[in-house]
Amino acid sequence: MCTLISKYNVAGPRYTSYPTVPYWDQESFSLHAWKETLRDSFRESNKNKGISLYIHLPFCESMCTFCGCNKRITKNHNLEVPYIQSVLKEFVMYAALFDERPVIKQLHLGGGTPTFFSPANLDRLLSGIFTIAKQAEDCELSFEGHPNNTTKAHLTALSAYNFTRVCYGVQDYNLKVQKAIHRVQPFENVQSATAEARKEGYTSVGHDIIYGLPFQTQEDVVNTIDKTITLRPDRIAFYSYAHVPWMKGNGQRGFKEIDLPSASQKRNQYEMGKAMLTQAGYVEIGMDHFALKTDALYEAQQKGTIHRNFMGYNASKTQVMIGLGVSAISDSWYSFAQNVKNVEEYQKLVADGILPVFRGHILTEEDLIIRKHILNLMCTFETSWEDTSLYFPELPDVLIKLKELESDGLIEIHSKKMQVTQKGRPFVRNICLPFDMRLQRKKPETQLFSMTV
Incomplete structure (x- = not known):
């Protein structure tokens, strides 16, 4: 666990909204x-x-x-x-x-x-x-x-x-x-x-x-x-x-x-x-x-x-x-x-x-889709894109970024959905980060958020 803490202790939003205020x-x-x-x-x-x-x-x-x-x-x-x-x-x-x-x-x-x-x-x-x-x-x-x-x-x-x-x-x-x-x-x-x-x-x-x-x-x-x-x-x-x-x-x-x-x-x-x-x-x-x-x-x-x-x-x-x-x-x-x-x-x-x-x-159409995924993860520790309305073009790239978290046992990715494991729940903010398209496209130059751990 200490290794995971060191690895994933980064600045990140608490996701009371998407997009986040900054x-x-x-x-x-x-x-x-x-x-x-x-x-x-x-x-x-x-x-x-x-x-x-x-x-x-x-x-x-x-x-x-x-x-x-x-x-x-x-x-x-x-x-x-x-x-x-x-x-x-x-x-x-x-x-x-x-x-x-x-x-x-x-x-x-x-x-x-x-x-x-x-x-x-x-x-x-x-x-x-x-x-x-x-x-x-x-x-x-x-x-x-x-x-x-x-x-x-x-x-x-x-x-x-x-x-x-x-x-x-x-x-x-x-x-x-x-x-x-x-x-x-x-x-x-x-x-x-x-x-x-x-x-x-x-x-x-x-x-x-x-x-x-x-x-x-x-x-x-x-x-x-x-x-x-x-x-x-x-x-x-x-x-x-x-x-x-x-x-x-x-x-x-x-x-x-x-x-x-x-x-x-x-x-x-x-x-x-x-x-x-x-x-x-x-x-x-x-x-x-x-x-x-x-x-x-x-x-x-x-x-x-x-x-x-x-x-x-x-x-x-x-x-x-x-x-x-x-x-x-x-x-x-x-x-x-x-x-x-x-x-x-x-x-x-x-x-x-x-x-x-x-x-x-x-909110743009993309914002509304991302918002639903982040809400799902924050509230129920899982999300799905089986409904085509929840698919967005960057989703395959997001899933690639999530592979490392999957390797660390924090999430399980299936063909049309993903779930946060018990081990991964303390890191749910980190799990949301790859979905955050606005943050991914423009990384902050100064620290905007508290640390995730």
């Missing part, structure tokens, strides 16, 4: 084209009974140095109401594009720290959203909770709108690691937040754990997972720390490269953690995710309905995903659009009645 063709993108594809896709998606909504709530009271998300560090809670007003106005602009009132099938509050906002202001936000849109009967609503500040009042306010999922960022329980990443939270806080959510009726409680953090040892990972298992979260995201300090606005500068575990140490942390989770009854779902067999994500994997987008893995697919708020990304299936990243610029554009999009991509 390869978006911004020259052929326009706000007009984005709106047209969105209208068309909305008409099609209405047959599938709903859209997804992602709302980015960017404020945090302190900087976590492991985080690569877009955020604004502040303790000024007077920012909450004006920001909510902008988000609601943005959604009104989107709703005006559609022939019918939108039906929301999935809604996720991310950040930042959504629980930076008071329960009353979260109620204000959601009340406004569901004045504009309807809620599907089988709607899945979720939010990212900070164990240190998610209160019973937060959980109750969101539960009133049928929120049933919450994901708590745990990361690691070792105090030295917590201090390095500026995220000190005792186990007791996570325990209390988890119990409170279940008491409030949340049916899926998730925990995020990260391996490969500064100063983190294998013993730390074992200790964190041991503690996590005692709380029995329904889902566990077991992420590899993505070290991308070159990204603007990133806080990953509070420690040195030498403080990070090596690639082989990271892989050992992952293998040990995976073994512990599997022994505890969790099933590996796609990349980095584990779920109990009672959770909807496991059921979706069994049915083949699991989907991956900018919100991560989802139990069902919607064709339209609208991202509201600063830096949020929207997906019409045929195109992507990302909002501006500065709060003040975002609010000014919205106040002027302009959708706050600053870049995007219109």
Whole structure:
């Protein structure tokens, strides 16, 4: 395994989209084209009974140095109401594009720290959203909770709108690691937040754990997972720390490269953690995710309905995903659009009645085919070209590039399909790389992505 780690530890995308953001063709993108594809896709998606909504709530009271998300560090809670007003106005602009009132099938509050906002202001936000849109009967609503500040009042306010999922960022329980990443939270806080959510009726409680953090040892990972298992979260995201300090606005500068575990140490942390989770009854779902067999994500994997987008893995697919708020990304299936990243610029554009999009991509016919293959690999660890609509001219070249991964036992290639082996699952990002036509045709001159291991 160490030889494979050394061989395949290269920079590569996490494939929450294809094409990946650095390869978006911004020259052929326009706000007009984005709106047209969105209208068309909305008409099609209405047959599938709903859209997804992602709302980015960017404020945090302190900087976590492991985080690569877009955020604004502040303790000024007077920012909450004006920001909510902008988000609601943005959604009104989107709703005006559609022939019918939108039906929301999935809604996720991310950040930042959504629980930076008071329960009353979260109620204000959601009340406004569901004045504009309807809620599907089988709607899945979720939010990212900070164990240190998610209160019973937060959980109750969101539960009133049928929120049933919450994901708590745990990361690691070792105090030295917590201090390095500026995220000190005792186990007791996570325990209390988890119990409170279940008491409030949340049916899926998730925990995020990260391996490969500064100063983190294998013993730390074992200790964190041991503690996590005692709380029995329904889902566990077991992420590899993505070290991308070159990204603007990133806080990953509070420690040195030498403080990070090596690639082989990271892989050992992952293998040990995976073994512990599997022994505890969790099933590996796609990349980095584990779920109990009672959770909807496991059921979706069994049915083949699991989907991956900018919100991560989802139990069902919607064709339209609208991202509201600063830096949020929207997906019409045929195109992507990302909002501006500065709060003040975002609010000014919205106040002027302009959708706050600053870049995007219109997918070509080839993009749509490649996107399906990469989604298949990331979600179900296999893909097929038996359907001629999934064939593309470069496929024979892709299969040649995959031969070495097949020789290493990471995949099995058949005449009309390929499968990722158990051995190959940790390398699924590497397996997707040969399919990434845009990256293959134009290799980056500087590092754009985190390492795959």
